[in-house]
Structure formats: structure tokens, C-alpha cells
Amino acid sequence: MKGVVHMEFLEHGQTVNSERYISTLQALKLRLRSVLGDKDSILQYNNARQHTSRQTQYALRQLELTTLLHPAYSPNLAPSEFFWFLQLKRYLKSHHYDNDEEVIAHVRRSCRGQLSEFFADGVRQLVKRWRLCVDLNGDYVEK
Known part of the structure; x- marks a missing residue:
């Protein structure tokens, strides 16, 4: 609630796919650990394909990121x-x-x-x- 924890910018012409999104989630997890320590955090995202793919859902479980589903x-x-x-x-x-x-x-x-x-x-x-x-x-x- 105090500010932005992690920020990334894509190279010109690059798009976000599941692989790229998982890479961002891994970097986010490291940043959350360094900023928040053991405090809980909740990740909210929308229903875009790269957010809901099997690979992404598997990565979220492996990274133990708590998510708030998007109706x-x-x-x-x-x-x-x-x-x-x-x-x-x-x-x-x-x-x-x-x-x-x-x-x-x-x-x-x-x-x-x-x-x-x-x-x-x-x-x-x-x-x-x-x-x-x-x-x-x-x-x-x-x-």
C-alpha cells in the first residue's frame, strides 16, 4: 500500500506472453521478499491469456504467490x-x-x-x- 514494489519495461516491439510474464513474476517474488520480508502480499491481475495459462498458474503455485482472481x-x-x-x-x-x-x-x-x-x-x-x-x-x- 506504500508504493510500487516492482517495475519493468518491455523493449520496443516485445510482447507479453506466458514465458515473459513468468519471468516478471519471478523478479517480483524476489523483490517482494527483499521489500516485505515474510509479510503477506496479494497479486491481482486480469484474465489476459498470459495470466491464466497453465504455465503461469503452475509458476504462481511454485512461487507461492497469493492471487486475487479477477471476475x-x-x-x-x-x-x-x-x-x-x-x-x-x-x-x-x-x-x-x-x-x-x-x-x-x-x-x-x-x-x-x-x-x-x-x-x-x-x-x-x-x-x-x-x-x-x-x-x-x-x-x-x-x-
Whole structure:
């Protein structure tokens, strides 16, 4: 709840497949261990194919990462649709960049510039949205 624990950037033209996502999960697990020690953490992700593949599910079990499943038809539960990423999209859209390095620098700067309360508020918003989804028995939740 205090901030971003792990951040990676893909090379230009690279896509995320199960193999790449598992590599990210392995790096995340190491980073979580160094930042949180033995404290519990929960990974939330959406239903993209690379997140739900057999290889990824096996890796999640092997890495002992606790996950919060993403209900179908609930795009408003994805952090990329409401929290830091939405604000980041607006921020990046309002600037001009000459190369990828400038974009990466701005993303890092934006992340470092947020107070821990900003991230805690995002988690509280997620909990509120999840409760609404549970109360509706998984039905689609309007924004």
C-alpha cells in the first residue's frame, strides 16, 4: 500500500506472453521478499491469456504467490482502468517524447512523486469495488 514494489519495461516491439510474464513474476517474488520480508502480499491481475495459462498458474503455485482472481466482465476492478495507470495515461498523453528513455524516465518520476497515501487510497478503492462486485454476485459493475 506504500508504493510500487516492482517495475519493468518491455523493449520496443516485445510482447507479453506466458514465458515473459513468468519471468516478471519471478523478479517480483524476489523483490517482494527483499521489500516485505515474510509479510503477506496479494497479486491481482486480469484474465489476459498470459495470466491464466497453465504455465503461469503452475509458476504462481511454485512461487507461492497469493492471487486475487479477477471476475469475468469486471474491467473496473483492473488497476489499469482506474488507479495509478489511468492517471499515468493522462500524464503521459499531455507530453511529447522523443524516445522510449524519456517515457521511462517520466513514468519513474511519476511513480516516485506519489505519496504513500496515494497508493493506500488506490487499495481502498479496489477493496470498495471488490465488495460491490461480491454484493452483485459477480455481475458487471458500472464505473
